Amino acid sequence: MSVQSRIRYTVPADIQTVWRTVTSLTDYTWRSDLVKIERLDDTQFIEHTQSGMATLFRVTQTQPPHLWAFDMENDYFSGHWTGRFTALDDNRTELDFAEDITLKKRLPRWLVRFYLYRQQQRYRRDLCRKLQNL
Numbered sequence: 638m639s640v641q642s643r644i645r646y647t648v649p650a651d652i653q654t655v656w657r658t659v660t661s662l663t664d665y666t667w668r669s670d671l672v673k674i675e676r677l678d679d680t681q682f683i684e685h686t687q688s689g690m691a692t693l694f695r696v697t698q699t700q701p702p703h704l705w706a707f708d709m710e711n712d713y714f715s716g717h718w719t720g721r722f723t724a725l726d727d728n729r730t731e732l733d734f735a736e737d738i739t740l741k742k743r744l745p746r747w748l749v750r751f752y753l754y755r756q757q758q759r760y761r762r763d764l765c766r767k768l769q770n771l
Contacts, residue, residue: 652724655702662674714738714740
């Protein structure tokens with residue numbers, strides 16, 4: 638079963654600052670869901686969550702500061718994530734994050750959509766908090 642999710646929002650920071658913040662694999666303490674990021678090489682890393690889940694990411698596209706995309710996989714799903722960054726007036730940046738995941742275990746579609754929505758909102762809240770403190 639494939640599930641798609643997309644979130645678009647604007648943050649009050651210039652595109653370079655947003656790009657550096659989102660793509661950093663060393664400065665991740667602002668993310669309330671993570672305990673660590675383990676960099677494997679230039680294109681692969683593993684995110685370890687507070688709940689003990691490890692997700693492998695393989696970067697598939699990088700066009701700084703406008704596009705970052707990767708494949709991702711863990712015990713529950715595999716999928717693809719694409720992040721688009723657009724500079725706006727007044728040092729603002731529009732973010733457009735889309736993901737398409739395929740579940741490895743059978744779960745109700747509504748539950749998966751709810752989980753993705755909750756994760757996206759948490760990331761958005763964490764990112765906005767981080768950018769306000771820069």
